[in-house]
Each structure stands twice: as structure tokens, then as C-alpha cells.
Amino acid sequence: MNGAALLVALPLLTAFLTPSIGRVSATAARLLGPLVLIYCIWLVAGLWGASLPVSIAIGGFAPPLGINLYLDPLALLFALAVYVLILLAWPWTEGTPGQAALLMLLAGSTAALALSGDLFNIFVFYELMSAASFGLIIVRGERAAHLATLRYLVLSGLGTVLFLLGVALVYFHTGTLNLAQLAQMAPDKLAGAQGLAAFVLILLGVGVKAELFPVNGWVPEVYAAAPRWLSGLLAGLVSKLAVLVLLRILVLVFDSEQAQAVLLVLGLAGFVTGELAAWWARDFVRMLSFSSIGQLGLVFVGFGIGGAAGVMAGIAVALHHMLAKPALFYLAESWGGSLERLQGEARRAPLAAALFVLLALSLVGVPPLPGFWAKLLVVMGLGAKGSALAWATLAGILLITVVEAAYLFRLVGRFYSEGEPAHAAPRLHGWDFTRALLLGGALVAAAFWIVPLGHWLEGASQLAADVPRYITTVLGQGGAP
């Protein structure tokens, strides 16, 4: 079981060695990364059969004193997604050793976030994830990318300070950083206004990467300036790991009505502003960026429901978005320009257009696609919650879904309309289309096996929301409250 640490250690080791290897052979540096990623996928598959959840102490120091990894089905699923999505995005042809090293650093940091069971450890690897994304955005060296990255860096820096203040507040009251021990002490020590303030600070800090409402100004700039495959990775993967981390912190440490209300309000604000801005967007990439803000807003609304149902709703939306958004960004490799260029695109690229229709239907939430079930979970959860705020949020979501449908179907209509634009979009590269197709295929497969998947997700969510189980898993029987 201790081998789970390899999931983080191996990508980081590869990253450290890649620049040196790249000085000898650039090809070797480019190929080493995928090999390690495949090995990591194999490792995750091996861990899948083990009896979960399980806690692994790093350094042989039992938690709470040492840092621990916490492996449950949700953590393993996200770790698996990390390796698969990064492998899929791997730049086989254009990649430099530096880029390969940065991607491996991204893999190591995101996997570490998926498995981490310690508040400050989350902070450290969250920063590593930021630093690796900054490096990747500027790899191509355009001036707009430099400027967008700097603005992103400054906002992230502000987030870092807020996160740090939140950690300091938590430490003042509890004297510990281990999530299990925090979960044990939270009802006593972090219940009042102090705890809520610490939560808001940490939420805003982590929210920068998770595209949370007030701190997401960087999203359209960075996704527009970065290479498309990277935007897909940032929207599909990096934001989701921030979401997972927030979920852990929320469920274990700050599980209160007020915290859920904060999430409902900020999530709804993100959904409304994101989808409205996407409706106004005149080009494909900005439309995707704003839609990503909207979808992540929906994830936070899901978490705002609270309990296992809330976890399941939020994670379902997040997983769906994790498949759909990278696929759309791969399509954007050719459709990246103005929406007007896409007039009649269905005749030039019928398969790609059909794939887009599928993804759009799923995003809006048309049955029987997975997006429908995800949205249904959010809506039913809000209905079951029953507070005035929940009903208001529910109304807002249904209303804005119409806007979402309007702009997505407006584009579909343009695809299938007559007439040629002055400058048509360039042809889609075969590999980009294949990648989008693979993700779209996964979405269709999920629609077919929605019942077993739903059962699995329900079990995983109940486990993730089971705080006493988490505490005993990490701290042993003695830790039970």
C-alpha cells in the first residue's frame, strides 16, 4: 500500500530529470513522460482492487503528526483522470523538454492534490499546480500569453495570501493541520463566525483555480491566450482538482449551513454570469471559457446542497464537465476563431459537427446524456433541501439553462445553415479530432451504463461524505469521536 506514494513521487522524479535528459536527447525526454504516466495508470488500476478507503502515512510518521495520503474511490478516480487526460493532451510533435517537465510537474501536483489528507500539504501542491500551469501557458512565448499569465499570477498570489490567512486562523483555533483531526475538532472549535471566516478565506484562495465567481477574471484571458489543448486541460483537469480539494475541506472541516449558503450564492453567481457572458461571446474559445465558469458554478451549487446528495450532485457535474470541456477545446483547435466562420460547417466537417451537437446536448442537459443526469441531481438536491435560498437557486438555474441552450443551439443552427462565410475555419487535424472523439465516446458510453455508474458514484459520494469513517480510517479506532 505504501507504493501509493509513487503516484506523486514518480512524475516529480521524471520532471526533475527531464531537462538533463533533454540535453542529451530531446526524443528521450519527450517519450519518458508518457511511459511514466502509463505506469502510473497501471498503479492506480492495481490500487483499485484494494480495500478502500485507506490512509497511508508518508515518512512512517502516523497522522496527525506526519502527512497522510487518503485513498478512497473518489481520490483514485481523480488520480486516474489526471494521468489519462495529461496523456491524452501530451504534445507528441511540438513538445520541448521544458514543456514535458512542466507537464510531469502538473501531473505530480494534481495527483498529490487528489490524494492529500493534510491542509498545508494541499496548499503546497496547489501552489505547485499554479506554477506548472503558469509555465505551460507561456511556453509558446506570445506576448499576450505573457501578459495574461502575469495577471493570472498576481490574482493567484492574492489567493495564496488569503489561503495562508485561512490556514493561520484554522491553526490558531485547532493547532493541527491534518484533515481528519480537523474534522474531529471542527464541531467544537470552528463552528462559529471564526470558522466561517476561515472557510471563506480558504474558499477564495482555492477558488482562483476552481473558477469561483469573484476570482475568475483570469479565465477568458488565459484560455484565449494559451494553446487550445492546454486550455482544455486547465478547464477540464486543473479546475477539477481545486474542486475536489474544496470538497474535502468543506465536507470534513466546514460542514455548516452558512458555508453551504455561501457556496449556493457564489455558485449561482458564477453560473449566471458565466452563461450570460457565453451568450454574448462572438468567438468559440471565449464561449467555451465562459461556459466553463458557468459549469463550475453549477458544481459549487451542487456542493452547497450538503450531505452525500450534494457531494454526488457536484461530483457528477464536475466529472461530466471533465469529459466534455477538453473535447470541445480539441475541436476549438480548428474552430478557434469567430463564430461567423462556422456558417455551414456541418457540410465541411459533418463528423465534428455531429460530435459538437452531442456535447452541446449533454452540456445543456438533454436526456439521456450524462449531462442531464448530472443537472437532474443538482435540481433534485436543491428541491429536497427546501430552504428559500435553495428554491431561489433552483429557479435561477432553470432560467439560465434556457440561456445556455439558446447560445449552444444558435451555434448548432449556424452549423447546419446554408451559405458560406468569407473565411471558413481551417480543417481539423486528425489527432485532435480523434482525441475529441475518444472523450465524446466516453460520454456516450457513460450514457449507456448510467445505472451502474450512478450506483458506483452514489457509493463513492456516501463514502466521501462519511466523516466518522474518514476519521477512523486516518487516526485509527482511537480517533473515533
Add this chain to the structure above:
Amino acid sequence: MRKAASLLFAGGLAFLLAVLVAKLPFGETPMVLGKQVLAQGAEQTGTANLVTSVVVGYRAYDTLGELSILFTAALALGLVLGKRNAAAPRDPDAGLVLRASADLLLPLLLVVGFYIILHGHLTPGGGFQGGVIVAAALFIPILARPSRGLDHGVLVWLESLAGALFILIGLAALFQDGAFLEPLLGKGELGRLLSGGTLPLLYLLVGVKVGAELTGLLVNLADAEAVE
């Protein structure tokens, strides 16, 4: 307008924090982890400096993440600034006095730096603090003679090697049926230079890596072509 809004926002934040902070138990915090470290730290890790026992013992995994961040920043900085244009003019060398004192400082600072790194488990200091001083030692001569430059290859290899060794020492414990980053070797007598098992070794690697990375970072910045 924007200024007023920002002032309002920051004022709100400050007020909120001030109200909250007034109730913090300053000076008598619960110290749940801290008490355990104080009680068991010396025995479990064999280091006299308990901050070191946390940095490269209990939380060595965080330190690995931190090394990676510094590595990433140095790598990204190199990518941003790119290869130096060979034709671009460099700053002229400094005068004789500065050059001579830079040469004098190099060995002195190196000794101080490595002293601080190697005594990190006994006295205040360690890999980070010593690494910064090592970087200063290597950078000052370059500042005095900008025309000479520095071989980046050596730095890249040093960084790679130190980082890889840090992880490999961690993995060595894993392959002996221990946990990742578990301290190995005998703990020795508390307070001696050769004590604390692999912890001082890890701190040495941290020092080398930090020193190499910061030197590379500074040299890259100094080499950047000036904006007219």
C-alpha cells in the same frame, strides 16, 4: 471609481479580519501537533533543531513539493526569458576592487553557506537559508564580471541530480518495506554533526538544489537583455 471600490473591499477585509483576530488565543494556542513534536521530535528524528525535524522529517513531503515549486519557477523563468541573443551587449566588468573582493567573497560565502546547511539539524539554519547564501556566493563573481557568464549545463545537472536524489532517498525506504521519505540510517547522538540519520543528507540536497536553482534564476535575470 475603481480605486474607491478597491479601498472599500480592502477596508472590509481588514475590518473583518481585525474583528476575528481579536478573539484568537494568542500565546496560548492549542498546539496539538506542536506538543507532540516537542515531546517526540528528538527521539523520532534525532535532530536537535525541532524545526528541522518538521521540515525534513515529519513534513519532508511538503519540502519535496516546495523544491518542485522552485524548480518549476526556475524552469518557467528560463522559458520566459529564452536564449540570450549572443550579439546583445553585456554590462561592462566592474572595477578592480570590486572584482578582487568578489573573488575573496566566493570561498568565504561558500564556506558559510555550507556550514549553515550542514548544521541545519543542530542550530537555526539549514538547506533553504544556506542555499540562498550559496547562490549569493556564486552570483556575486558573475555580477562583478558579466562578460564571462556561467555554464548553465552544470546548474541544470546539479538541480536534476539533487532533486532526483531527494526522491530516491525517499524511495529507498519504500523499497525496504518502509514508507516514502521515512528516515533511514542510525539516529546517532543528539547534537552531534553526524546524527539524525538521512535528515541532514536530505537538507544538504535541499541546499544544493536551492543554491543551484537560485543561481540559475539570478543569472538568467542578469543575462536578460535590457529594455531600452
Add this chain to the structure above:
Amino acid sequence: MPIPLDTLFFAGALGLVAIGVVGMLASRHLFRVLLCLGLAEAGGNLLLVLSGYRWDSVAPILTGDLPVGVSMVDPVPQALVLTSIVIGVGMEALAVALLIRIRRAYGTLDGHALLARLREDLDERLGVAPDRSEDLPKGHAPFPAPAAKEQEVNP
């Protein structure tokens, strides 16, 4: 006894954070924004160290001549702050490198002017830049770029 120690240190840490954040939001020059970010980070670090302080305690280092029964301050936050300081300087160096490239490419470091230029650049990259040859109406962009300030920023 002028002011209680705790009030004083909290005021110091939060004052540093507040000055840093206000400075970040109010400064137009990006280099100064960076300096202010450093201030705010220093404030955060100070608060974290404060969270480990104990009355009448000594530094957490075991030496031979410690009196029996003396208590020590909490070493854990100190280790965290070590980490956080080094992270901060790494990010700062990266930001400085970005500033150098930005000033070389755009000729300015004024935040407002740069934001306008960034939107122009991105519009162009995404193929929705207003076509200057014909006078197309431009009211559809979510954030229509303000009029170019070429003459101001490019001396």
C-alpha cells in the same frame, strides 16, 4: 506597558496584509503591484508564525544548557512559514521575468493600458478584432476594447 502584545502583533500582521492588498488594487504600475503582493505575503507569514507563539517560551531548539521544565514555542508553523517564504520568492522571480518580456513587447507597464492592449491582442488572436477598413458597428463584444492608446503608451 503601551499596548498589549497580541493586539500589537495582530495589528502589524493585518496592517501589512491590508497595506499590501490596497496597494495592489490601487497601483497602476505592475511592478508596484508585485511589491505590494510581497508585503501582503509577508503579513500572512507573520500571522502564521504568531499562531505558534507561546508565552514565556524559548525557540524550539534543544541545546545542552536548557533549564528544566522550560516550554518551547510551536515549531510546526515555523516550518510552514519557511516553505511559504521560499514559494513566494520563486513566484516573484517568475513575475519579474514576465514583466521584462511584457515591457519589451508592449513598451509599458501601466496596468490599464496593458489590459486594453491585451484585449485587442486576444480579439485579434481569436479572429474577432474589429475590422478597421470598414466601419462595422461593434457592440457585440462582451467587453468592447476601449479606444487604443497608442500615442500615450508608445513614446
Add this chain to the structure above:
Amino acid sequence: MTEWLALILVVMMLAAALAVVLVPNLVGAIAASSAVSLVVAVIFVVLRAPDVAMTEAAVGAGLSAAVLGLGVRRLGLWKLNEGKKDDA
């Protein structure tokens, strides 16, 4: 005694921080931010955190000032005598 020392240190720190924001000259602002780090380092000593104090002094007051100073030089903004605020 400690109270007076702490009061002086905190006031110095905040004054230097204000100088970072308000001093028109960038070189002066960097010097002020270096001063903030130095005072913070002394406060860390008072708070019984010698390790952190060493790091803050080496990194904050030394390395960070070097990075920022080099940056200002390369940016071509190294002007010691000019007082015009925010000369972009």
C-alpha cells in the same frame, strides 16, 4: 521592555510598508520592501523563530531585493533621482 521593542518594530514595519506603496521612485520602493523584510525578520526573532528569521532576512531582504533590483535594471526603470510617480 519587550512591549516597547515590539511597538517600535511594528511601527517601523508599517511605516516601511506604507513607503513601498507611496514612494514615487521604484528603487526607493524596493529598498523599503527590503526594510520591511528586515524588520519582519527581527520580529521573528522576538517571536522565538530564529529559523524563520534567518530565512526572511536571507530571502526577503537579500535575494528578493536582488531579484527585484535586477528586474528594475533590466526593465530600464533604474532611476535614482526621478520623483515622478508610476513612470511606466
